[in-house]
Amino acid sequence: MTRRRSGLRPGVLGIVAVLLGAGLGELVAAFFAASASPFAAVGGALIDLAPAWAKDTAIALFGTGDKIALLTGIAIVLAAVAFGAGMLERRRRSVGAAVVAAIGIAGAVIAVIRTDLGLLAALPSLVAGGAGAMTLRALVSLGETEQESAQDQDRRRFLIWTGAATAAGLLAVAASRIATGASRAVEAVRAALRLPAPATSAPAVPATAELGIPGLAPVVTPNADFYRIDTALVVPQVDPKDWSLRVHGMVDREVVLTWDELIASPLTEADVTLACVSNTVGGDLIGNARWLGLPVREVLARAGVDADADMVLSTSIDGFTASTPLEALTDDRDALLAIGMNGEPLPIPHGFPVRLVVPGLYGYVSATKWVTELEVTRFDRATAYWTTRGWSERGPIKLQSRIDVPRGSIDAGDTVIAGMAWQQHVGVRGVEVRIDGGPWRPATLATAISDDTWVQWSLPWAAESGQHDIECRAVSADGVTQTDALAPPAPDGATGWHRISVTVR
Ligand SMILES: Nc1nc2c(c(=O)[nH]1)N[C@H]1C(S)=C(S)[C@@H](COP(=O)(O)O)O[C@H]1N2
Ligand SMILES: [Mo]
Helix, strand or coil, rough: HHHHHHHCCHHHHHHHHHHHHHHHHHHHHHHHHHHHHHHHHHHHHHHCCCCCHHHHHHHHHHHHHHHHHHHHHHHHHHHHHHHHHHHHHHCCCHHHHHHHHHHHHHHHHHHHCCCHHHHHHHHHHHHHHHHHHHHHHHHHHHHHHHHHHHCHHHHHHHHHHHHHHHHHHHHHHHCCCHHHHCCCCCHHHHEEEEEEEEECCCCCCCHCCCCCCCCCCCCCCHHHHHCCCCCCCCCCCCCCCCEEEEECCECCCCEEEHHCCCCHHEEEEEEEEEEEECCCCCCCEEEEEEEEEHHHHHHHHHHHCCCCCEEEEEEEECCCCCEEEEHHHHCCCCCCEEEEEHHHHHHHHCCCCCCCEEECCCCHCCCCCCCEEEECCCCCCCCCHHHHHCCCCCCCCCEEEEEECCCCCEEEEEEEEEEECCCCCCCCEEEEEEEECCEECCCCECCCCCCCEEEEEEEEEEEEEEEEEEEEEEEEECEECCCCECCCCCCCEEEECCCEEECCC
């Protein structure tokens, strides 16, 4: 038997070996530090290094599935490298194994740099690299024996080992998934929590705020449907009893607020629509909820803010930061340290136990989840996560409107055009709709919950068969008409009119 007979098999062995290594690495991470997982470390580093356009493209292509896409991408690249390492190992003994070990070392270095676990963070990646390299060596030399001697016994042994390594890798991956799930003790704490009653309740949502049109976004977004955007590959698990908020910087006295102090304080309830700056015209990175929390101005007042300060840099437990104009946190708007969302404790992916919610500002400059620190400072002294990546320093939400129905193709006859419009903390006065470039017609607005929320609108339409273009534009409470000038999300939010095309049968 000649060497050529082995064909692509060493490459496949490379993938098997790396699968085993990666599985073991994830397993080790699952048991002691999820954030040190080789995949999370490398993925997190890629997220942080990605330029603004890359984030935008990822969100445009994959929406809120951008993280799954990223992890899939890493897995594909890793599989390709593993394949190459296997082919290399076949040609020059130990060289392929060295490549696999090197990947592990690279993961270890990234994990140590990115987490605050110290050298321990290197362990999962080192285990992954070491196990992968040794497995590759062993499998390729077993394969070699088999080809050269061509004895059935060796062939059987080779198959058994390859099968065992594949199975072990898959098992390790599965076990790490289960271990990660079991470590979700915080979910149990959350489920057992009872929210305190608000000292200041929000008025009931007017029945006339919800038009109840099928296909139209509900005016209050259920938590399960609320968009999620953050840089966290592994969702931070924060037990309220371990949570505290440190307020420092340009203040008279540093304040540390614990969970017990927070929930014992008079809490405010407010309906606020959160929006992401990455939302494209017509997009759905926006949602409205009833939040319960402590007004940020109360906490800032306890600390005593320096007159020279103009910004608050909030930091989350995973290192994300946002720079919020101080006045948005001290004026009379409902800027909250929120603990409740639609009558429940914050869902863990939405910032449990405490996040910021600030009416009128895009999330990247205001809505820090898992928040643990507020530093009172100045815009000329500090920058935040996205502002260091080219996004605008200030992020007031722009006037926007969207058509939700109809969609695709419909039957001719009486129907309804309906959608949403928003400019949080300014409010919407009206929405106009234009069909096939004809005259602008005023839509009927539903009752707005408040100026801090989006509002539904609708317009009856006698649809005639054919192809039709529908456009909408909002008019703000200030009397400004939404601009038709197209702008992409970067650096401070998209503009332009939403236009859809409908086929009427
Ligand atoms: N810790 C943390 N908080 C964060 C972010 C983040 O990446 N990390 N992203 C912000 C952005 S860009 C937005 S739009 C909102 C989204 O909040 P949601 O996921 O609850 O909808 O969270 C903000 N808070
Ligand atoms: Mo965002």
